[in-house]
Amino acid sequence: MHYILINKEPVPCDDEDLWQSWLKKSNPQVALTQENGFKIETNFLGVWINLDEQLNESPLFFRTIVYDKNWKVLKMAFWTTWEEAEREHRVMVEKYIKKPHQTVINKDIYLIPNLIGWESPYLKFVKIIKPC
Secondary structure (H helix, E strand, O other): OEEEEEOOEEEEEOOHHHHHHHHHHOOOEEEEEEEOOEEEEEEEEEEEEOOOHHHOOOOEEEEEEEEOOOOOEEEEEEEOOHHHHHHHHHHHHHHHHHOOOOEEOOOOEEEEEOOOOOOOOOEEEEEOOOOO
16 A cells, blocks of 8 residues: 655555655655764655564554665664654664764773764774772
8 A cells, every 4th residue: 555645644545646646746755864974864655564464563654764974774763653753863863973972992992983973083082990
């Protein structure tokens, strides 16, 4: 079954030509964020996704994908409503872009890229002091 969005709500569309025309003319993108080498995009898919029909889950109409700077998919998740997709997009932006990521160099030193981005030559070194 195909779906189109009317006022951000998925509506069934049985007409294949109408559905294809709607997809070409509309913007099914909920959100797009590109920063610090990451790309996070959330889109309306136009189809009912049910990852496990046995569980009778709610239909999943929206998808968020997180890419790193090499276009590797770091995370993919599906949502039922526009509002849920918007909210979870913001959660992923917070997780992957807004908070600094840590790379362990050894057991005592962490390398933390600053908020300018992964490509930045400016890096902070934090020495973890172990309690006696």
